[in-house]
Amino acid sequence: MKRAKRALVIATLAVGCGLGACQPSANQVASAPPSNPTPSASAPTETTIPTYRYRVVNTFPHDKRAFTQGLVFHNGYLYEGTGLYGESSLRKVDLRTGRVLRLHRLAPEFFGEGIAILNDKIYQLTWREGVCFVYDLESFRQITQFRYYGEGWGLTTDGKYLIMSDGSDTITFRDPETFVEVRKIQVRAQGKPVELLNELEYIEGEIWANIWYSEMIARIDPQTGMVKAWVDLEGLPVPNRASEDVLNGIAYDPQSKRIFVTGKRWGKLFEIELVPPEPTSKQQ
Numbered sequence: 001m002k003r004a005k006r007a008l009v010i011a012t013l014a015v016g017c018g019l020g021a022c023q024p025s026a027n028q029v030a031s032a033p034p035s036n037p038t039p040s041a042s043a044p045t046e047t048t049i050p051t052y053r054y055r056v057v058n059t060f061p062h063d064k065r066a067f068t069q070g071l072v073f074h075n076g077y078l079y080e081g082t083g084l085y086g087e088s089s090l091r092k093v094d095l096r097t098g099r100v101l102r103l104h105r106l107a108p109e110f111f112g113e114g115i116a117i118l119n120d121k122i123y124q125l126t127w128r129e130g131v132c133f134v135y136d137l138e139s140f141r142q143i144t145q146f147r148y149y150g151e152g153w154g155l156t157t158d159g160k161y162l163i164m165s166d167g168s169d170t171i172t173f174r175d176p177e178t179f180v181e182v183r184k185i186q187v188r189a190q191g192k193p194v195e196l197l198n199e200l201e202y203i204e205g206e207i208w209a210n211i212w213y214s215e216m217i218a219r220i221d222p223q224t225g226m227v228k229a230w231v232d233l234e235g236l237p238v239p240n241r242a243s244e245d246v247l248n249g250i251a252y253d254p255q256s257k258r259i260f261v262t263g264k265r266w267g268k269l270f271e272i273e274l275v276p277p278e279p280t281s282k283q284q
């Protein structure tokens, strides 16, 4: 279950401190970009990575039972993949009402993960089952499935390749016809690995990635893997939020340039606009 992942991240933060500075809790991870530790005399003098904040433009209802693992906006509708064994699903959702318009339930032995839409097909990863399901966009009928090695976390597309995360600092590009790996990038912020990359979205030539168990989104250069900017989403007004109900859903409407975010079992989905950092202010 995902609780195992939580134990893993706490262990990583407590022991490995692999994200830059040792962070004892998820909240504290959220309060500071993991790769923007306080500069010290010995720190390399690299350009500081800017941290964007946000403004909520619209708020929409979201199914509190949806353990969101993948989110896409396509031709006027939201598509969502949800997780947990026995509860995983693929959904077509009306943005305004949150109503589920089409639903496909995964067999109980599959834990659904990220989704992407490419060439009128929906791709859906599974966490530890090593299977990517491929469905017809309109009918949700399964067309085929692919096998892969390792875990499946986030999925998106640049219009040519499928782009996949697995919880590490690695993102792989895959051929949508075969799911064969074409290339991979290692995600780095100021030279340090950025791990726990989760739900993905390709936005205007960048890969956006939720950092699991934090409120941070990394904006990644798809060629080099370098983090170009952070988006700090701490403080989104999510009612009745439990500890596992983490930020985990980014969708983008390229027609209207709208950005949507939500999380696991959040009762709300937010349309946000970015607020750039003050040019003269010190980074948080």
Ligand SMILES: [Ca+2]
Pocket: 070, 071, 072, 155, 156, 199, 200, 201, 249, 250, 251
């Ligand atoms: Ca997404």
